[in-house]
Amino acid sequence: MKIAIIGTGFVADYYMTTLANHPQLVLGGVYDRDLARLKQFADYYKVATYPDFETILADNEVNIVVNLTTPENHYLLSKQALEAGKHVYCEKPLAMRYEEAAELVALAERLDLILASAPANALSDAHKLVAKSLDDIGKPRLVYAQMEDGPVFRANWQQWRSGSGARWPGLHEFEVGCTLEHAGYALSWLVSLFGPVESLIAFSALTFPEKGLGTGAITMAPDFSVGCLQFRSGVVARLTCGLAAPRDRSLIVLGDKGTLTVGDLWDHRSAVYLETAAKGRSLRTKLADLMEVRLKRFLPWKPPPGRKLAYDRSAKPAKLPAYPSQIDFAGGIAAQAAAIEQGKPLFSSGKVALHITELALALNNAVSLPQPYKMQSTF
Structure with missing residues (x-):
């Protein structure tokens, strides 16, 4: 299953480290609005980059958008990804306001998409x-x-x-x-x-x-x-x-x-x-x-x-x-991918994430x- 990552800050390294545990996940590319940071990350991990967020949304092969941006950006970017027909795995919290998080969950349910949230330590x-x-x-x-x-x-x-x-x-x-x-x-x-x-x-x-x-x-x-x-x-x-x-x-x-x-x-x-x-x-x-x-x-x-x-x-x-961060961060994405492929509910998504x-x-x-x-x- 093809995924794309937005946000290449500190926590993104944890996801890249643990992505190796889940070969069924294929990283299509990454994007960050800080272009210098994006290049540094892509050069280090030797991964492809997207020129902008819109290109990710237009990539029909991308199934899951992994939102690793800062918390105040979670709501808007996750909403745009859902509206583009993408499943979303979002770092915590889903949003900075309960009403916004509830809106995202309702939107995902209406579009028959899985909106899942970190952390994956459970x-x-x-x-x-x-x-x-x-x-x-x-x-x-x-x-x-x-x-x-x-x-x-x-x-x-x-x-x-x-x-x-x-x-x-x-x-x-x-x-x-x-x-x-x-x-x-x-x-x-x-x-x-x-x-x-x-x-x-x-x-x-x-x-x-x-x-x-x-x-x-x-x-x-x-x-x-x-x-x-x-x-x-x-x-x-x-x-x-x-x-x-x-x-x-x-x-x-x-x-x-x-x-x-x-x-x-x-x-x-x-x-x-x-x-x-x-x-x-x-x-x-x-x-x-x-x-x-x-x-x-x-x-x-x-x-x-x-x-x-x-x-x-x-x-x-x-x-x-x-x-001290000995967590399989990418494990949450892998569980989401399995749920999508099998057509089964994912516990850490939707109402539980909310x-x-x-x-x-x-x-x-x-x-x-x-x-x-x-x-x-x-x-």
């Missing part, structure tokens, strides 16, 4: 392992999800470059906000495991307005958010996103009969631990608890509870970007929304 081997193991912990009751990326504004982010030489768009990331950039990685897991959210109570704030050289001239989005999500299934989840606390992208699912712990939602094969009430605590956990009693103080690090679950090692490992977008917007914009926030979308 297609990971780790997610499959957790989904298969949920029955072992009984009915899930409570979930703790962390999406903390550490104090990146204190790092030397101005010098960060992708493999092909693109600058990390730090100023723009601070403008858009860590919640719109990162919450989807947790939300995609949560809604695929536990279904739609009915309501949430959220809080967001700009806690560190000074983020270094050049940031004083921009209007920054919240750099911290926390939300308590009430799922229709009865599950309650707490999700935090931030750019200051130590890096933590873990997920803990607590059920009637045990606990599942995922080390890193950005890791395709993250360590996953299972602890059940029937088998009791592991020896490591017991020793750590005993040490705390003996030392009469809390240990800042303890082993995850339970036993580490095993992956199938016979499968060929996926080619992934370097740590639901995740609405959740991210509700978390990011919590300060200006009534609380509790009642979800408009469902699936």
Whole structure:
């Protein structure tokens, strides 16, 4: 299936790295309005370029337009691609406003096209392992999800470059906000495991307005958010996103009969631990608890509870970007292509993509929304 990429910035390198995992996807070419950046990218990866976006839309062989532009451009460019009869895979969020995202989903449905949204980490081997193991912990009751990326504004982010030489768009990331950039990685897991959210109570704030050289001239989005999500299934989840606390992208699912712990939602094969009430605590956990009693103080690090679950090692490992972004980014496009070819629905598209977008917007914009926030979308 032939695809075309618009936007050759920092994240596009992640897609190019993982495209090798999916030989059924044929890259027809790429386009970026920054012609210098476009040439740099095309020379590095030795791929064809399009002279403009309109040429992509006119290419009858292109089935999927992959929209990797900046978030404020997602709505208009995705809309144009859909109107041209193209399926669209869009980086998160679908749009910066719920009404625009809902319009895109309705347009895709009306034209019988698939509009899918990143992220693709809910297609990971780790997610499959957790989904298969949920029955072992009984009915899930409570979930703790962390999406903390550490104090990146204190790092030397101005010098960060992708493999092909693109600058990390730090100023723009601070403008858009860590919640719109990162919450989807947790939300995609949560809604695929536990279904739609009915309501949430959220809080967001700009806690560190000074983020270094050049940031004083921009209007920054919240750099911290926390939300308590009430799922229709009865599950309650707490999700935090931030750019200051130590890096933590873990997920803990607590059920009637045990606990599942995922080390890193950005890791395709993250360590996953299972602890059940029937088998009791592991020896490591017991020793750590005993040490705390003996030392009469809390240990800042303890082993995850339970036993580490095993992956199938016979499968060929996926080619992934370097740590910390060990996600098969192109896997979402491959799943979309398979759905198109088979004429089957794609879970991460349409109403689900809209639901995740609405959740991210509700978390990011919590300060200006009534609380509790009642979800408009469902699936």
